[in-house]
Amino acid sequence: MRKLFYTVLAVPAALLAALPLTQAQAKWPERPIKIVLPFGPGGVADVTARILATKLTDKFGQQVLIENMPGPGGINAARSVINSPPDGYTMAYVTNGTSISVAAFNKLPFDPVKDLQMVSMAGTFDLVIAVDANSEYKTLGDFIKAAKANPGKLNVGTTLLGGTQNLGAELFKSLAGLNIQIVVYKTSPDIVVAMLRNDVQMMIDFPPAVQGQVNDGKVRILASSGPKRSQFTPKVPTVDEAGVKGYEVISWNGVGVPKGTPQAVIDTMNKAMREALATPELKAQYEKVGVEARGSTPAELTARLTADIKKWNDVIDKAGIARK
Numbered sequence: 001m002r003k004l005f006y007t008v009l010a011v012p013a014a015l016l017a018a019l020p021l022t023q024a025q026a027k028w029p030e031r032p033i034k035i036v037l038p039f040g041p042g043g044v045a046d047v048t049a050r051i052l053a054t055k056l057t058d059k060f061g062q063q064v065l066i067e068n069m070p071g072p073g074g075i076n077a078a079r080s081v082i083n084s085p086p087d088g089y090t091m092a093y094v095t096n097g098t099s100i101s102v103a104a105f106n107k108l109p110f111d112p113v114k115d116l117q118m119v120s121m122a123g124t125f126d127l128v129i130a131v132d133a134n135s136e137y138k139t140l141g142d143f144i145k146a147a148k149a150n151p152g153k154l155n156v157g158t159t160l161l162g163g164t165q166n167l168g169a170e171l172f173k174s175l176a177g178l179n180i181q182i183v184v185y186k187t188s189p190d191i192v193v194a195m196l197r198n199d200v201q202m203m204i205d206f207p208p209a210v211q212g213q214v215n216d217g218k219v220r221i222l223a224s225s226g227p228k229r230s231q232f233t234p235k236v237p238t239v240d241e242a243g244v245k246g247y248e249v250i251s252w253n254g255v256g257v258p259k260g261t262p263q264a265v266i267d268t269m270n271k272a273m274r275e276a277l278a279t280p281e282l283k284a285q286y287e288k289v290g291v292e293a294r295g296s297t298p299a300e301l302t303a304r305l306t307a308d309i310k311k312w313n314d315v316i317d318k319a320g321i322a323r324k
Contacts (some may be wrong), residue, residue, distance in 0.1 A: 002117040005266065008260070011267070012270055019109065028087075028264075028265050028268060029060050029062045029087055029088065029089065030062070030213050031062060031089065032064070032089070033056070033060070033062060033063070033064045033065070033068055033088070033089050033090075033091065033109065033114045033254065034064075034065050034068050034090050034091065035049060035053060035064060035065070035067070035092075035093055035228050036077045036080050036081050036091065036092055036093065036097075037049055037066060037067065037068050037069065037070075037077060037090045037093045038069060038070060038071065038074030038076070038077035038078070038093070038097070038098075038180065039068065039070050040068050040070045041068050044206070044208065044289050044290070044291060045095055045191075045253055046066070046068065046322050047289050048122060048123055048253060048286055048289065048291050049066050049093050049122075049253070050066050051249050051282060051285045051286065052064075052122055052182065052253075052273070052276060052277070052282070053065065053066055055276035055282055056272055056273070056276060059272045059275070059276060060272065067080075071209060071320075072324070073101040073104070073105050073108055073324070074097060074098055074101050075101075075108065075109060075110070077092065077093075077309065078092065078098075078108075078110045078112065078115075079109065079110065079317060080279070081116070081256075081257075081258060082110055082115045082116070082258055082259075084258055085258070086257065086258040086259065086260035086261040086262075087262075087265070088257060088261050088262070088265035088266075088268075088269065090257075090258070091119070091255050091256065091257050091269075092112075092116055092255065092256045092257070093253060093254075093255060094112060094116065094118070094121075094253070094254050094255065094256045094301075094305065095251070095252065095253050095254070096164055096250070096251045096252050096253075096308060097163070097164065098112050098165065098305065099112075099305055099308035099309045099311075099312055100162065100163065100167065100308075100312050102309045102312075103309055103311075103312035103313040103315075103316055104162045104312070104316060104321070104323055104324060105323060106151070106324065109213055112256065112305060113302070113305060113306060113309075114259070115258070115259055116256035116257065116258065116259060117256060117257050117258070117259055117261055117266060117298065117304045118254065118255075118256045118259075118298045118299075118301035118305065119254070119255040119256060119257060119266055119269050119270050119273065119278075119298055119301070120254060120255060120269070120270045120274060120295045120296050120298065120301060121252055121253070121254040121295060121296035121299070121301045121304065122252075122253045122254050122255060122273065122293070122294070122295070123252065123253050123277070123286055123291040123292060123293050123294055124226070124250050124251065124253075124294050125206060125207065125250075125252075125258055125290050125291045125292065126205050126207070126224045126225045126226040126230050126249070126250060126251070126253045127164070127165060127168045127203050127204055127205065127206060127224070127225040127250050127251070127322070128206070128210065128221045128224050128230075128233070128236075129172070129202060129203075129207065129211050129221070129222045129223045129224075129239065130195075130202070130203050130204075130205070130214070130219050130220060130221045130222065130225070131143070131195070131202050131203075131219070131220055131222060131226070132195055132196055132198070132218070132220070133217055133218050133219055133220045135201065135202075135220065137201070137202070137222070139222060139242065140222045140223045140237070140239065140242035140243065140244070141193075141242060142175070143201070143222070143242065144176055144178065144200055144244070146157045147176075147178045147179070147180050148177075148178065151178075151179035152179050152180070152181065154170050154180050154181070154201045154202070155180065155181045155182075155183050155199065155200040155201055155202075156173075156180055156182050156200060156201070156202045156203065156204060156206050157182075157183050157184075157185055157191035157194055157195060157199075157200035157203040157204075158183075158184055158185070158191070158203065158205065159184065159185055159186070159187060159188055159190075159191065159200070159205065160184070160309070161184045161321070162165075162321055162324075163252050163315070164249065165204055165205050165206070166182065166184060167249075167312055167315050167316070167319075168225060168249040169182045169199050169204045170182060170315050170316075170319040170321075171247065171249060171311075171315050172239065172244060172247060173319075174315065174319070175244050175245070175246055175247050175317050176243075176244045176247075183199075183200055186237070188205050188206075188209035188210070189209075191203045191205065191209075192209075192213055192218075192219065193220065195219075196218065199213050202222075204225075207230075207232060207233075207287060207290040207291065208290045211290070221233055221236050221237060222236070222242070223236060223237055223239045223241075223242045224236055224237075224238055224239070225238070225239055225247065225248065225249040225250070225252070226238060226248065226249075226250055227240070229241075229261065230292075231287075232290060237318045238271065242272065246269040252294075252304065253291075254296070254301045255269070255273065255305075256301075257269075260277060265266065266298060270297070270298060273295055274295035274296075277293040277294065277295040278295065279294075
């Protein structure tokens with residue numbers, strides 16, 4: 001009888017203990033929110049994050065702030081978010097670079113899959129494969145044919161050893177079965193200059209890196225890297241369409257929160273993000289920097305992150321790139 005008495009008392013006590021948390025979730029957000037970026041200001045991720053933050057500020061009536069925290073492998077930014085209270089007020093801007101970091105480092109002091117809960121994707125953008133406008137290679141198939149006829153003699157320029165562009169080139173080399181030299185340059189303009197003087201015969205980079213030269217008639221795009229034709233270059237085939245079956249590289253941005261964040265908060269943020277990303281105004285702002293606004297469910301972003309970690313692990317292994 002005494003045991004039953006204590007049990008009956010425990011039920012309302014548990015409900016009362018949960019009540020303040022439920023109220024806090026219902027009122028979220030009650031103060032400014034911070035999104036931590038693993039990059040410095042000025043890049044595509046930073047620009048799109050600030051556009052999104054402005055929209056979310058309007059939706060929540062609380063300011064959404066961007067904090068830039070660059071560092072190798074995104075470690076500084078990840079630590080900052082993971083060590084924050086799981087209350088929805090500190091968020092991580094996760095990207096394709098996050099999946100590459102997991103693959104490229106022997107051991108990171110964090111695991112984005114285990115330590116973070118995904119909220120929503122924010123946007124995607126493809127790589128483009130480009131040549132000098134006067135190049136003899138009119139199609140990607142032309143380049144592949146020439147590379148196979150002249151093993152080891154053609155060069156492809158990228159930036160950032162172990163970055164998306166560089167690994168995208170390594171994946172192209174592997175899937176196309178080519179013996180080509182992948183040359184790493186410090187900046188995208190350096191690659192364009194090298195290509196125009198024929199030091200490299202082709203380059204792989206993000207669209208904004210070559211758009212100016214494309215507009216000036218100096219550079220021609222042969223293919224885009226996504227699973228479907230880019231809305232920015234609808235007349236340009238994908239790499240898969242051009243003959244390299246199975247090739248797909250998508251760079252993406254999204255938002256995650258510390259593990260343990262209440263599901264109600266994640267649901268609220270997901271709904272707000274997807275609504276913001278669907279607005280014509282935000283889509284137009286994203287398009288100016290070559291990004292397609294795209295929301296997702298938390299599960300879809302988790303699946304993308306997990307799949308890309310495996311993909312880049314395999315590419316790094318095949319390319320023989322030393323892990324950091």
